[in-house]
Each structure stands twice: as C-alpha cells, then as structure tokens.
Amino acid sequence: MHFPTRAKGLLASFALVAALTGCAATSTAAETPETPDKLVFAQIPSESAQGIAENNAAIIAAIEETTGIEVEIQQVTDYAAVIEGLRAGQIQLAALGPFSYMVAKDSGAGVEALGALVDDPDQEPGYKSYGIVPAGSDITDLAGFAGKTVCFVDPTSTSGFLYPSAGLLDLDIDPETGVTPVFAGGHDASALSVADGTCDAGFAYDTMVTTQIIESGSLKEGDLEVVWESETIAGSPYVASDTLPADLIEQLQDIFATDLNIPALVESGICSSAADCQLPEESEYGFIPVEDSLYDGVRAVCATTKAAACNV
Structure with a gap:
C-alpha cells in the first residue's frame, strides 16, 4: 500500500x-x-x-x-x-x-x-458486544457479573456500555449499583484489564476479543472467555x-x-x-x-x- x-x-x-x-x-x-x-x-x-x-x-x-x-x-x-x-x-x-x-x-x-x-x-453493517472473563473464572454467564468489578469502555460506547447495560438490566442488575463499574477508556484496555485481573469481568466489541488483541500480541488465544453476546448492533x-x-x-x-x-x-x-x-x-x-x-x-x-x- x-x-x-x-x-x-x-x-x-x-x-x-x-x-x-x-x-x-x-x-x-x-x-x-x-x-x-x-x-x-x-x-x-x-x-x-x-x-x-x-x-x-x-x-x-x-x-x-x-x-x-x-x-x-x-x-x-x-x-x-x-x-x-x-x-x-x-x-x-x-x-x-x-x-x-x-x-x-x-x-x-x-x-x-x-x-x-x-x-x-x-x-x-453490524457487530456485537461480548461479555468477557479471564480464563478459568468461575463466572459462566452475565448473571455472574452481579456484585463484581466490571470493566466498561466509555459512558457513550455502544458495545462497551449501552448494550451491556441493557443486558444487565434484563437480569435486574443495575449497571451502576449492581456491579462496581470501571471505565477503561478503550476496548483493548477493557479486555486487558479483565485478563490481568484488574476487573473480574468486562465488555468489548467482538473482533477486539477474538482477533485484534490476539494478533497484536497483547493477549494469547484462550486468555479470555466469552460468556455473553449482545444482539447485533448497527x-x-x-x-x-x-x-x-x-x-x-x-x-x-x-x-x-x-x-x-x-x-x-x-x-x-x-x-x-x-x-x-x-x-x-x-x-x-x-x-x-x-x-x-x-x-x-x-x-x-x-x-x-x-x-x-x-x-x-
């Protein structure tokens, strides 16, 4: 190029x-x-x-x-x-x-x-938000995020906050009080914070989790587990x-x-x-x-x- x-x-x-x-x-x-x-x-x-x-x-x-x-x-x-x-x-x-x-x-x-x-x-055009946990976590679904330290991306991030909030509210988990929210500032930062244990769980967009952060060498395949997927987002x-x-x-x-x-x-x-x-x-x-x-x-x-x- x-x-x-x-x-x-x-x-x-x-x-x-x-x-x-x-x-x-x-x-x-x-x-x-x-x-x-x-x-x-x-x-x-x-x-x-x-x-x-x-x-x-x-x-x-x-x-x-x-x-x-x-x-x-x-x-x-x-x-x-x-x-x-x-x-x-x-x-x-x-x-x-x-x-x-x-x-x-x-x-x-x-x-x-x-x-x-x-x-x-x-x-x-569309993509999904993924709910993620570190490999080996005892959290196996979105309900398990309750009471945990959870990494979001940004208050105006679609896949890093809005759709995850909707998913949590569907389970009667308040995204402000039902978890301890942390705003990581970026999708890669959210994923890395989950992987290193700063957050018990978190959210990022699909390809950041499955390919981008792995191809960059920041994480290895298997360092994160996906336990939730949103509906397709525009x-x-x-x-x-x-x-x-x-x-x-x-x-x-x-x-x-x-x-x-x-x-x-x-x-x-x-x-x-x-x-x-x-x-x-x-x-x-x-x-x-x-x-x-x-x-x-x-x-x-x-x-x-x-x-x-x-x-x-």
Whole structure:
C-alpha cells in the first residue's frame, strides 16, 4: 500500500475537552462555510496511535487525492471529546460508535453520516458486544457479573456500555449499583484489564476479543472467555461535521460510497492488491452508505436503559 506521507502524521492528543470547545465557530446560518485547508480526523484509541494511522491510511489517501485537502489524524481520549470537537468545528471527520453517533446527532452536534464498514456490499453493517472473563473464572454467564468489578469502555460506547447495560438490566442488575463499574477508556484496555485481573469481568466489541488483541500480541488465544453476546448492533459510522460546505460533505459521502472499498482502492492504486489493502475492523470489503434510521435500534435501547449519556 502507498499513501501520502502527510497521512502518516499524528497530532498530539487533546489534553482537555475544553481545548476543543474553546474556539467554537461563530458563523451564522446566512454565511457559507469556507472549504478548510485541512480536515482533522478523530478517533478514540483502539490499540495505539500508530494503529489508527495504519488502519485509516487508505481512507485518508483516497480523501486527500480526491478532494485535494490534507487530512490530519487526531487521537482523543474518549467519545465525549470527539463529539465536542465536532460540535465546536475543531474536528471535521470522525469515526464514531453507533451510540456516540446517536448522541452527536440528537444533541445537535451537527454530524452527517458518511458510511460504515462491511465485509460484503450486500451486508447490513453490524457487530456485537461480548461479555468477557479471564480464563478459568468461575463466572459462566452475565448473571455472574452481579456484585463484581466490571470493566466498561466509555459512558457513550455502544458495545462497551449501552448494550451491556441493557443486558444487565434484563437480569435486574443495575449497571451502576449492581456491579462496581470501571471505565477503561478503550476496548483493548477493557479486555486487558479483565485478563490481568484488574476487573473480574468486562465488555468489548467482538473482533477486539477474538482477533485484534490476539494478533497484536497483547493477549494469547484462550486468555479470555466469552460468556455473553449482545444482539447485533448497527455498524459504527464515519461522520463529517456539518460546519463543512454542503458540496464538500456530498463529495465525502460519494467517496465513502464509491471509492472506499477494496476493489476501488486497488483500481485507483492506493492499495497494491486486495491482500495488501488494510481497512479498519479488518473489513473484507469497505464502506457502504448508511441512513440515520439504521440507528433507531440504539435509540430504542437508550429508551430501555435510560442511561445518563442518552439524555441529550
């Protein structure tokens, strides 16, 4: 794979959410947004800053080549920082979870969905949350989480908090008082904290548990046991800030719909071959367009759990 050198660069992490919001855009609805000199892309860490750069390299290369605008990667600490950065106009592109997308959309943060990853173009994007315990644990199901120290990911993580909360509530276990909750900050951090005994049990998304953290060498196969699976969750969308010009948002949506799939990336020369084409979530195809209605299931789970983060 080849891609512009500038796509490799990582900006320093945001230290405070306030740093994102301190210079909120003041343009009025009557003003036409200007095309920016660069697009800041943000994603919370899944494993490492370098991993984010590598996983998104083809995406960034395609955006830069088509739009002529430089893309810089911004690693942030949590979904709230991404949402507030989008709201303030300091972040223009982001990878969100389904829950954080719904929070951003419904709270007026001003986001437009660009697409979500699938393994097949005819497939509806989706994944699952896994409830995990260390190998040899006497916890064999979700009911066994009661009274334990449980690692969640983030208060606005779909598979790392919202759907696990719904699963616990179905068993009359309050996710705030029926367990001792710990927010690990990332799916890999949650899994590692379970494996090393910091938490008795925890949650992370499916492929983080089954492949990603094993292939990274952080854990070995068999270090974790899966004792619970959620229902299928709508796929995680990439989004654009509506502070961008409308024609640029449309162009980005077209890029995600037509250019950001493995066959197209090979044809354009961004990827040298299908085998060499690395995409996030180890997608075997790439992106397809998504509608806001796809995330109504997340809104329904919010209604069930009444999670504080749902109150947008």
